[in-house]
Amino acid sequence: MFGPGNCTIVPDAVPSDAGIAGAGVLLASTITAGLALGISASLVLQGFWRSSFLTNRNPSVIRRKLLNGYSDQQIMVGIGLQSVGLAKSNSLMPYHFFLIWMLALLSMATHNAALLALVQDFKRDWVLRWMRQFLMFVNLALSCVYGIYVLQSKVKGLPATLPIGCVWELDSTTSNVGGLDYVGTIVTVAGNCVVFGLATWYLQSRNQRFYKAVQVVGLVLMSAIAIGATVRAYLLSQAFGSPDVQLSDQGEKDWSFGQLLSLLMLLLPVISVIEIMRGEIAVAPPVEDEDKQALFDGELSDSLGGGGGRA
Secondary structure, eight states: OOOTTOOSOOOSOBOOOHHHHOHHHHHHHHHHHHHHHHHHHHHHHHTTSOOSSSOSSOTTHHHHHHHHHHHHHHHHHHHHHHHHHHHTTTTOOHHHHHHHHHHHHHHHHHHHHHHHHHHHHHTTOHHHHHHHHHHHHHHHHHHHHHHHHHHHHHHTTOOTTSOGGGGGTOOOOOOOOOHHHHHHHHHHHHHHHHHHHHHHHHHHOSSOTTHHHHHHHHHHHHHHHHHHHHHHHHHHSTTTSOOSSOBSSOGGGSOOHHHHHHHHGGGHHHHHHHHHHTTSSOOOOOOOGGGHHHHHHTTTOOGGGTTTOOO
16 A cells, blocks of 8 residues: 555554454463563572472473473564564554564563573574574664664654655654653663673673572563563553554454464464473483583583593
């Protein structure tokens, strides 16, 4: 309906998009994030006290496997959402564009929380660790681009019913947006960069001091970011709140097949749990915190193979 040069006609209303802001999509994202944050918290807290009444098989194996699946899912969801949003910037309204940014921020916080709990597992294989590092960088780059779009839309006073891509064609600076919106956008972008730097240090550092304190503080911070992004998205959505743009229909409140499918996809990780419980998949036990220095160096030496063994 809109094209790169169609930024002069300002419609009164825009159609809804249940694929972005539908009730099922929002619920699926928040339920997944809630489960992942809960598992991450349980694994971090488990490190403070060891259960002595359980069997020799570490009870966290299933939770770690499930959380690892959620972690991979969240980082790919964040990249996928933002990539599609940028590809559709010439037809996507600022309302939907901002919701994508909030959902991507939610997925980033969830992934980082999983990273705090599973960092020793990620360090087993240096290839997988650096691949995860690359994905985190891609997600950060996309998030910064989103922040630039959002900031430009506020600076130029982009009408809410024009595509977000029109920010590069408009010369108007008659913005009536308050200063808090500017500060909030800039702080969000800067915060993402800081969190990325800390996550990189945590993932790549050889000698991690205050290991448990970093886990607890990081988990609280990621939970706060996830809650903030969720509340902002829910309050802005048509399905649960009040959008800041006039929508021409109520499609985001209806439960379509795609929204139901989003919720059904939450059952997929359960299959992995059943397979582990039935012994179909062998999962390496979690690494003790005391061994993290030797584990990290394992990629550069073959000391684990018997050479230079302990006396």
